[in-house]
Amino acid sequence: MKKDTRQEILEAARTLFNQYGYNGVSLRDIADAVGISKGNLTYHFSKKEDIIEGLLNAEKMTLPPAAPGTIAELDAMFIDMQKAVESHSYFFLHHAQLAQVSESIRQKQSRRYKIIWPHFYKSFASLRDNGFFRPELFPGEYDRLVDMLYMTMIYWAPFSRLQQSAAGRGMDFRRHIWGALYHLLTEQGRAELAKILTL
Amino acid sequence: MKKDTRQEILEAARTLFNQYGYNGVSLRDIADAVGISKGNLTYHFSKKEDIIEGLLNAEKMTLPPAAPGTIAELDAMFIDMQKAVESHSYFFLHHAQLAQVSESIRQKQSRRYKIIWPHFYKSFASLRDNGFFRPELFPGEYDRLVDMLYMTMIYWAPFSRLQQSAAGRGMDFRRHIWGALYHLLTEQGRAELAKILTL
DNA sequence: GTCTATAAACCGATAGAC
DNA sequence: GTCTATCGGTTTATAGAC
Numbered sequence: 001m002k003k004d005t006r007q008e009i010l011e012a013a014r015t016l017f018n019q020y021g022y023n024g025v026s027l028r029d030i031a032d033a034v035g036i037s038k039g040n041l042t043y044h045f046s047k048k049e050d051i052i053e054g055l056l057n058a059e060k061m062t063l064p065p066a067a068p069g070t071i072a073e074l075d076a077m078f079i080d081m082q083k084a085v086e087s088h089s090y091f092f093l094h095h096a097q098l099a100q101v102s103e104s105i106r107q108k109q110s111r112r113y114k115i116i117w118p119h120f121y122k123s124f125a126s127l128r129d130n131g132f133f134r135p136e137l138f139p140g141e142y143d144r145l146v147d148m149l150y151m152t153m154i155y156w157a158p159f160s161r162l163q164q165s166a167a168g169r170g171m172d173f174r175r176h177i178w179g180a181l182y183h184l185l186t187e188q189g190r191a192e193l194a195k196i197l198t199l
Numbered sequence: 200m201k202k203d204t205r206q207e208i209l210e211a212a213r214t215l216f217n218q219y220g221y222n223g224v225s226l227r228d229i230a231d232a233v234g235i236s237k238g239n240l241t242y243h244f245s246k247k248e249d250i251i252e253g254l255l256n257a258e259k260m261t262l263p264p265a266a267p268g269t270i271a272e273l274d275a276m277f278i279d280m281q282k283a284v285e286s287h288s289y290f291f292l293h294h295a296q297l298a299q300v301s302e303s304i305r306q307k308q309s310r311r312y313k314i315i316w317p318h319f320y321k322s323f324a325s326l327r328d329n330g331f332f333r334p335e336l337f338p339g340e341y342d343r344l345v346d347m348l349y350m351t352m353i354y355w356a357p358f359s360r361l362q363q364s365a366a367g368r369g370m371d372f373r374r375h376i377w378g379a380l381y382h383l384l385t386e387q388g389r390a391e392l393a394k395i396l397t398l
Numbered sequence: 399g400t401c402t403a404t405a406a407a408c409c410g411a412t413a414g415a416c
Numbered sequence: 417g418t419c420t421a422t423c424g425g426t427t428t429a430t431a432g433a434c
């Protein structure tokens with residue numbers, strides 16, 4: 001088994017960034033976590049910025065091949081997204097902080113939005129065509145709701161912390177988002193949702 | 200005219216934090232912006248953390264005395280909120296980052312949530328009683344929608360930047376939020392909204 | 399590839415003169 | 417109140433031996 005130091009560095013960095021944010025982690029922290037010297041670290045990544053770039057490049061965006069067309073499929077996508085957000089919270093939790101690190105990172109964030117947004121939108125249209133979602137009440141309603149969904153996805157982690165410390169109990173991402181989208185569901189859609197989730 | 204150095208420091212710090220975030224601004228940056236020495240700065244604020252605390256304490260939370268009971272009143276509250284987000288973007292743009300600075304700040308954020316949340320909730324109930332909002336589709340629907348509203352409020356700033364750079368155009372906070380709440384409106388509510396805003 | 403050593407800069411915070 | 421000077425620590429990044 002070959003030790004891939006570069007990979008170990010990326011993994012350790014991801015864990016640390018998840019917890020403390022980009023600015024809160026030093027190169028020494030990362031080197032210590034991997035168990036290598038600081039000099040060795042900069043042999044693999046000459047600049048700190050390169051580490052987070054490498055992290056973002058290594059991460060493959062896992063999107064279902066086709067936009068979800070049933071309630072269960074969309075729900076499965078929510079579950080996947082929640083997992084992705086948890087394991088890559090460095091990216092989501094410190095979204096604004098990260099955007100300032102470099103122009104390249106800011107562009108990656110925008111690109112992600114550009115890719116995921118239409119996927120959600122197509123899913124909404126598909127669910128409507130399949131009779132699970134009601135039509136738009138006005139032109140552009142789906143646009144707002146997809147934005148709302150994306151926003152909930154990326155900021156759920158810090159928000160739920162706020163919620164938890166204030167109200168004493170946290171709300172589950174999945175239940176929250178289905179609750180906020182419930183008005184979109186037709187009778188048929190509600191029946192499907194009831195099979196997999198009780199609000 | 201008496202120079203209030205303490206006040207000048209707070210203003211300069213607010214401007215810098217707005218732009219670069221708490222971690223991205225050093226005491227030297229602030230001192231230079233005010234035109235005083237670093238030593239003088241720490242005479243007024245012995246720790247960096249004290250500066251942001253002073254900033255948060257100076258800001259008075261402007262809430263209407265009674266929860267909005269009409270569409271126009273709620274809309275006015277949205278406009279106020281949008282202004283607050285713009286002028287205190289240091290707080291909103293780096294909301295998640297700020298929570299990690301100190302326990303005291305995290306508590307302030309939670310307290311704000313605890314105060315504003317019921318205000319929104321009462322407003323929703325009042326608008327329902329007045330015939331502008333439809334009743335809940337299931338118990339707890341208003342809870343989710345108020346959370347969605349609060350989330351939009353605090354994370355609108357970073358999200359709209361993402362949107363802007365990705366889609367080339369920014370969406371107005373007020374139009375976004377009314378679009379996402381449109382399904383709540385009764386016929387009467389829609390007529391009221393049409394008087395002040397076209398979606 | 400990995401290490402030690404260190405440069406060069408910056409950080410927050412303090413001491414003390416005026 | 418405001419300043420200069422500086423401490424002690426940390427940061428990113430580089431140089432060079434092995």
